[in-house]
Amino acid sequence: MLEQKLRQTCRELLANGTVKVIIGYGAAPAGQATRAVFITTPEGVEQLVWNDRCEANLVAYLKRPEVRALGKPAIVVKACDERALVVLQQEAQLERANVFVIGMACDGIGAPREAKCRSCEDQVPRFCDVVLGEVTKPADAASARWDELAEFMKKSPEERMAYWQQELARCVKCYACRQVCPLCYCQRCIVDKNRPTVISTSPSLKGNFAWHVTRAFHLAARCAGCDACTRACPVGINLRLLNQSMAKATEENFQCRPGTDPQAQPLIGNYATGDKEEFIR
């Protein structure tokens, strides 16, 4: 049983002192998503679970000072979570040798199964220290990855604007999207900057637009597509669409799929002579 295998692996890691803490998924009341648990003793591993409600991207916890204070971590990741880990590595935010990564082969998560999982390309993590389990339910065609976005882009610009106005007007600026994002690691977020204020902090339509558009741009060529922001949003804004439109643009123009190559340089701030530059002319 995979869950037992996971617990056994973690027990050994803690017992032989390889790591000080396991960041994994813990049980939740029926019908709810699992929660993050931080396990520091070999006995504690019985709390660990693995099921289709292991939705959160635990990589976000790696940036937290209180988690860092616990010592070298082992972290349980799915393939999509792992992409975020790789981006952090590329951006000098973590030393890969200082993290033990436990990859879980994933049949998809969520009830119902999430959109990202239906067109998942990876399912099995690639750069982990250990990979547990096997894929039993392959995803539907990966080519369906952009279907939702393509459907949305069929609308006229006016219709799309109206959609975002309606959706973003509901944003309460709780910044949950930022807090759960493993790649929002800035010590001071641009929205918290004043003198001068770059983004209006009030939950007005203008300020909301500025926030979400800036966040999408800051995630361009970085977003791992884990959809943590979309799950976290208390008012249910489909932030996935914004992130996907940037992802599609960077993939089509620069062949960039974030987090799929630990050796690759981050796209932003890199220059290649073959880059498209028709927009500069």
Add this chain to the structure above:
Amino acid sequence: MSRIGVFVCWCGENIARTVDVVQVAEASLQFPGVKHAAHYKYMCSEPGQSLIRDKILADRLDGIVVASCSPHMHLKTFRGAAQAAGLNPYLVEIANIREHCSWVHQDKAKATAKAIDLVRMAVAKVRRNNALQAIKVPVTKRALIIGAGVAGIQAALDIADAGYEVVLVEREPSVGGKMAGLSETFPTMDCSQCILTPRMVDVGQHPRIKLYTCAEVESVDGYVGNFKATIRQKARFVDIKKCTGCGECWNACPQKKIASEFDYGMGNRRAIYIPFPQAVPARPAIDKQACLKLKKGVCGICAKKCAAGAINYADQDQLLEEPIGAIIVATGYQLYQISAQQPTAELSGYGEYGYGQYKDVIDALQFERLVSASGPTGGVIQRPSDGKEPKHVVFISCVGSRDNAKGISYCSKICCMYTAKHTMLYKHKVHDGQAHVFYMDIRSGGKNYDEFVRRAIEQDHARYYRGRVSKITEENGKLIVRGADTLAGTPVTIEADLVVLASAMRPATGSDDLARKLRIGYDQNGFLSESHPKLRPVETNSAGILICGACHAPKDIPESVAQASAAAGKVLVMFSHKEMQRDPEIAKINESTCSACFACVRTCPYQAAEKADVRDRAGNLVKRTARINQGLCMGCGTCVAVCPSKSADLEGFSDQQIYAMVESLL
């Protein structure tokens, strides 16, 4: 509370004609923080500057705005005036109401309103200016000169004669560049080698010039005053310290039919060779593509002949580091390839001229070798196909140049002059011969230049046809040149024995790669960019890197030499100071908010953003951060744009200042 002074300049009529300067001064008094406003006919003149100085002292101004011309023109002037009155020079702002306003508008009321807005923004900005101190960096007083043609040689000698060390790097086995291969030079007809070779010898023997031949610049790190150049000394297979240049080796080499680069394929050399007898250093190199020993492991005759034991077949490229304070780029030019094959898709060739197809169609540099006393024919004009003396020679100018269809829109500048020279040299050697020239325009500006062209036409009877040549064909050993004489309105057909094409000048191969290594700009044609076409003609936008000669644009020998001395002069100005002062309007990183993503490090075009550690007093690592190297930063602001948390900011152009300027308009 600020005490800002606003000084509105009339610029004679330049501003006052279109902008009501009195109204601008009066309106400025209403802006928050403005203590004093005045206007004057020439603010940059001594009375104008003294007006500023007096007011700074009298009203204890803590910032000033001069509404005048472009800051490129007079920012330094007014900063100097402020400093003289005890005000920090970086508390001076310019509102450009000339180039940005009076020169580009006609409606006086609207232009005045715009000028008031420009001043309003400048006042909003200057209120948030910080008093800055110039940055001081030490200077390594050694110059690197890349390219040892006539420009590089001149610059090297100037700097070395002034008492500083020079590292001179040349790609070819000898210094001398293109000029060493020329015959005689316009407009005085002095022999090119006679005037150049003494300079080449000086370079080779100068105690303060370290000469690298067969070498290229591999990389350059560091910043103005403190560069570190890595030089690739390519394998020469001859130890030039042991070699005496006796010539036993190249006289014995069995590979005799290698096309000589120095003769542009008009003559042959051996596999071990010196490019020409006057080469400096007068030491051979082995062409590893041609040498039988290096290619197949047979032969080895040169090593047997060499009494000094200087031949080393196992020679390898070496990388050598040199500390450098300033760099002069003098990489020169090459000729545009005339034939159909071209190095880039932007260029196209002239299939219709038969270059490369007919042996007797040659380019101008090949003709130089043909008439040169040191050339393959000893200066006797013989056409390449059968060695006969040509009786009719057609010269075609603007081959490639000024031809948008071929991808080169610029004028190569020197071709009109050397074509006239060629007709004269030809006539002096073949008295019964006739030179024909097809031209678009004759461009002969310069001291004694037009007189020179007139001499070619009037005394040496060159026939000039204003028109283009449409086709060249070969029939019975003659080249049939079909063209037009647009002044006579008739087609012209000439049965020529030799055709010389004045092909366009292009930057030397690899100069774009070098520009990228040095982080200096180049234009769409690949020529290196100067910082300002009039006021900073030999500087680049990277501090401490200068350009001279034909790598910058097509130019002739006098201009190249003048520019080389100018670049050397700029280097000597730098070297005359113990420390260098740099403009402090550069980036800074807020290290407490920096998340060390290093986007700025990857993006900085000057490699000024560096990774750094923040440590406590005990030396423990607190955090990592990006940090700006003050010697390198040019203040371009790329890091400010790319920083996701806005932890990078630009002194003198801070986000707060820019936002304040925008907000003052709303």
